[in-house]
Amino acid sequence: MRLFLVWLAASLLVGVLVRPLEREVARESDVQVLAGLSGNLGQGVSLAVLGGYRNVAANLVWIAMYGEWQYRRVNEVLEKMQLAVALNPNSLYFWIDGARIIANDMPVWQVGDDEMERLYDESDAEGVAIRLKQGRRALRFLDKAPAELEDRYEIPLERGTIYWQKLGDLENAIAQFGEALEKSNSPYFVSRVYAELLVENGRTLEAYEYLKKHYATLPDDDHSALKPLVAQRIAEIGAVLGRSD
Amino acid sequence: MRLFLLLLVTGVVSLAGGLYFQEFNLGSGELRFIADFGFGAMTLFGSIVAVVATVQLIFGEIEHRTVLPILAKPVSRGEFLLGKLIGAWGTVCCFVGMLALALILALWIRESQIIARSGSEIASEDSINYLGVLLFAAMQCMRLMVLACITAFFSSYASSSMFAVFMGFFAWIIGQLRGVLVEQWNQGEASLFSVSGFLSLIVPDLRLFDLGAAAFGASSFDGGQVVGLVLYAGVYATLYGCLAALVLKNREF
Amino acid sequence: MANEVQAIELEGLTKDFSLAERGKYLRAVDHLTLSIRENSVYGLLGPNGSGKSTTIRMLLGLSKPSAGSASIFGLSPDSREARSRIGYLPDAPYYHSFLSGRELMRFFGTLLGIKKRLLEERIVELLVRFGLEDAMDRKVGTYSKGMLQRLGFAQALVGDPDILILDEPTAGVDPVGAAEVGEFVVSLKKQGKTVLLCSHLLTQVQDLCDHVGILNRGRLLAHGKIEDLLGDGDDSALELDGLDERERQEVVSFARERGGRVRPGRNDLEDLFRRLVREDSNQEEGE
Numbered sequence: 001m002r003l004f005l006v007w008l009a010a011s012l013l014v015g016v017l018v019r020p021l022e023r024e025v026a027r028e029s030d031v032q033v034l035a036g037l038s039g040n041l042g043q044g045v046s047l048a049v050l051g052g053y054r055n056v057a058a059n060l061v062w063i064a065m066y067g068e069w070q071y072r073r074v075n076e077v078l079e080k081m082q083l084a085v086a087l088n089p090n091s092l093y094f095w096i097d098g099a100r101i102i103a104n105d106m107p108v109w110q111v112g113d114d115e116m117e118r119l120y121d122e123s124d125a126e127g128v129a130i131r132l133k134q135g136r137r138a139l140r141f142l143d144k145a146p147a148e149l150e151d152r153y154e155i156p157l158e159r160g161t162i163y164w165q166k167l168g169d170l171e172n173a174i175a176q177f178g179e180a181l182e183k184s185n186s187p188y189f190v191s192r193v194y195a196e197l198l199v200e201n202g203r204t205l206e207a208y209e210y211l212k213k214h215y216a217t218l219p220d221d222d223h224s225a226l227k228p229l230v231a232q233r234i235a236e237i238g239a240v241l242g243r244s245d
Numbered sequence: 246m247r248l249f250l251l252l253l254v255t256g257v258v259s260l261a262g263g264l265y266f267q268e269f270n271l272g273s274g275e276l277r278f279i280a281d282f283g284f285g286a287m288t289l290f291g292s293i294v295a296v297v298a299t300v301q302l303i304f305g306e307i308e309h310r311t312v313l314p315i316l317a318k319p320v321s322r323g324e325f326l327l328g329k330l331i332g333a334w335g336t337v338c339c340f341v342g343m344l345a346l347a348l349i350l351a352l353w354i355r356e357s358q359i360i361a362r363s364g365s366e367i368a369s370e371d372s373i374n375y376l377g378v379l380l381f382a383a384m385q386c387m388r389l390m391v392l393a394c395i396t397a398f399f400s401s402y403a404s405s406s407m408f409a410v411f412m413g414f415f416a417w418i419i420g421q422l423r424g425v426l427v428e429q430w431n432q433g434e435a436s437l438f439s440v441s442g443f444l445s446l447i448v449p450d451l452r453l454f455d456l457g458a459a460a461f462g463a464s465s466f467d468g469g470q471v472v473g474l475v476l477y478a479g480v481y482a483t484l485y486g487c488l489a490a491l492v493l494k495n496r497e498f
Numbered sequence: 499m500a501n502e503v504q505a506i507e508l509e510g511l512t513k514d515f516s517l518a519e520r521g522k523y524l525r526a527v528d529h530l531t532l533s534i535r536e537n538s539v540y541g542l543l544g545p546n547g548s549g550k551s552t553t554i555r556m557l558l559g560l561s562k563p564s565a566g567s568a569s570i571f572g573l574s575p576d577s578r579e580a581r582s583r584i585g586y587l588p589d590a591p592y593y594h595s596f597l598s599g600r601e602l603m604r605f606f607g608t609l610l611g612i613k614k615r616l617l618e619e620r621i622v623e624l625l626v627r628f629g630l631e632d633a634m635d636r637k638v639g640t641y642s643k644g645m646l647q648r649l650g651f652a653q654a655l656v657g658d659p660d661i662l663i664l665d666e667p668t669a670g671v672d673p674v675g676a677a678e679v680g681e682f683v684v685s686l687k688k689q690g691k692t693v694l695l696c697s698h699l700l701t702q703v704q705d706l707c708d709h710v711g712i713l714n715r716g717r718l719l720a721h722g723k724i725e726d727l728l729g730d731g732d733d734s735a736l737e738l739d740g741l742d743e744r745e746r747q748e749v750v751s752f753a754r755e756r757g758g759r760v761r762p763g764r765n766d767l768e769d770l771f772r773r774l775v776r777e778d779s780n781q782e783e784g785e
Binding site: 309310311312313314315316317318319320321495497498 | 579
């Protein structure tokens with residue numbers, strides 16, 4: 001008993017003393033994601049003891065998720081996705097692939113393969129509601145991605161695509177594409193899609209000015225830049241605007 | 246020794262698994278995937294070595310009574326414990342060091358093959374910082390030092406090796422889970438905060454030492470964080486070392 | 499007597515072990531008081547469980563007294579200096595079986611802080627002296643019981659101690675080995691060492707000891723020189739010596755005619771020991 005009290009008192013004292021140091025060295029993001037999983041005390045928490053094997057375990061969990069995906073078990077798929085990203089939150093692939101499964105596959109599972117057109121039939125309120133609901137769920141999933149991944153263009157690009165294609169929210173899609181453009185290594189097609197979204201949203205002049213500015217930065221020797229295509233599009237939009245400069 | 250070799254071989258085999266199980270690799274860079282296997286072997290098998298070696302070196306001496314002729318010599322119990330802890334930690338450091346070297350070798354061979362095949366440098370986010378691998382290994386040594394000291398505390402008190410081993414592994418699991426459990430309580434009902442706060446005060450957070458991402462080119466090291474972790478490990482190792490010495494000092498032989 | 503240097507002094511030494519039942523304890527050593535002078539052989543004798551090993555452990559600082567004190571040349575057993583002057587032979591070979599005899603000696607010598615060169619010389623000297631020269635590089639785990647006992651003596655002597663504490667040195671050793679132990683103890687005394695010898699095998703040690711103490715249930719029942727202890731009590735017992743067979747028979751016949759009892763010669767210390775233990779047990783039951 002005396003030993004227990006000595007241990008308790010000493011541990012508490014040291015715990016208080018090292019608390020500031022602990023805050024200094026802690027990287028809380030993955031801890032928060034792992035702890036945030038619902039009903040995961042049995043699996044997520046126990047997998048936390050794996051240490052360095054967590055990333056390996058995350059891959060295996062993702063493969064297991066695809067096992068559930070085959071049978072279209074929504075809850076199990078979501079749970080395993082959460083578990084995998086909690087175990088390895090730095091895997092960009094998990095975030096992008098997971099968001100696509102939620103936004104693209106899950107609405108179809110809900111209405112059935114034969115009736116997937118309902119999702120885009122504006123007269124079918126129920127079908128549209130399913131598409132919007134899953135689109136928003138995919139965005140919420142992406143919002144949990146760690147800050148380190150925000151330096152890359154893929155996450156805002158994926159968000160922009162969901163806003164555009166699943167939610168029909170062009171303003172937010174443009175904002176997200178704009179964010180993706182600011183990241184380093186952003187591919188050339190992001191700029192072209194960004195300009196098209198501006199045009200589609202009625203901001204034609206803005207699109208014209210942007211493309212002209214963008215064209216000036218394009219290299220001549222990189223085929224993926226599609227410089228002639230951009231020049232052609234500038235000319236087309238210019239014609240619409242009655243501009244020829 | 247046999248267990249040490251068995252775990253070492255298992256660790257190296259696990260590392261080799263990283264090279265040959267690329268079909269399970271989803272999205273992360275190939276080198277990163279291999280490194281994950283190596284890091285996993287260091288943390289998982291390293292923890293087993295730390296617990297078993299410490300119990301064997303401290304409680305094993307008590308159980309086999311080989312401690313009697315030792316303590317009958319002019320050796321204090323504190324010195325005995327310190328010697329045993331240095332021995333246990335040395336064993337752990339050797340184990341982690343050998344796995345780290347095996348990992349660096351595997352990564353270097355694979356990186357050379359990839360560069361030779363593609364003819365270009367590897368993308369910065371997928372490239373390996375070898376210093377980072379060594380840093381990861383060093384942080385594991387720090388973590389395992391804390392675990393060895395906690396196990397020494399239980400070994401000094403134990404009356405059976407089963408108890409000492411069980412408590413060592415229990416401390417390891419609680420230490421690894423501590424951050425998650427506390428966060429989970431914090432995210433739940435506010436009334437549980439006192440429980441979570443209490444737990445976070447009495448149990449060291451061993452997950453702090455898992456610097457997995459720091460080994461890659463994309464993440465730069467924070468020197469302050471490393472110094473902080475060393476300090477953190479030092480404080481807890483000292484606490485449990487002193488508690489173990491106190492228990493051993495009052496133990497009857 | 500007052501000027502004699504006391505190597506070991508025990509003053510009211512008591513050891514209680516608490517039992518599982520709250521408030522109850524077992525008294526292993528009960529107010530033990532004795533002195534062992536320098537350069538003597540003291541036999542601490544008693545049956546199993548009489549408190550001999552507990553007393554030794556308190557002398558070595560391995561166990562703390564519940565009351566009273568023990569001292570080695572006036573020093574506490576916890577002190578480094580006291581323990582550097584003691585060589586200890588445990589009651590069983592508690593040695594690391596994965597080391598060779600030479601490595602084990604080196605390990606203990608290093609703990610004693612002996613300089614490397616001197617230590618190496620001493621190791622060889624001791625191992626040769628104890629007949630282990632051919633086995634010194636073999637793992638201790640492969641040694642026979644007798645070899646382990648001899649290795650035990652060698653390790654106890656590696657620091658050239660002033661006091662040797664031998665816990666059951668002849669237990670499990672064959673008669674030849676026991677005789678060797680006897681010769682060795684005598685040689686230690688000649689070298690000026692003090693020997694504390696614990697045993698329950700009285701016949702093997704009684705000729706070696708200058709003084710003995712008889713322990714039972716932690717209590718010292720008797721202590722002193724063997725001849726003094728045996729001289730106490732039965733004055734009517736006579737020792738017959740220097741007669742031929744015919745004369746001896748005449749004495750026996752005479753004694754029997756007068757109603758006397760004649761019995762063959764017996765081990766007197768063992769007799770004394772049994773009598774003391776029996777009386778002590780009877781007294782205990784009476785209380």
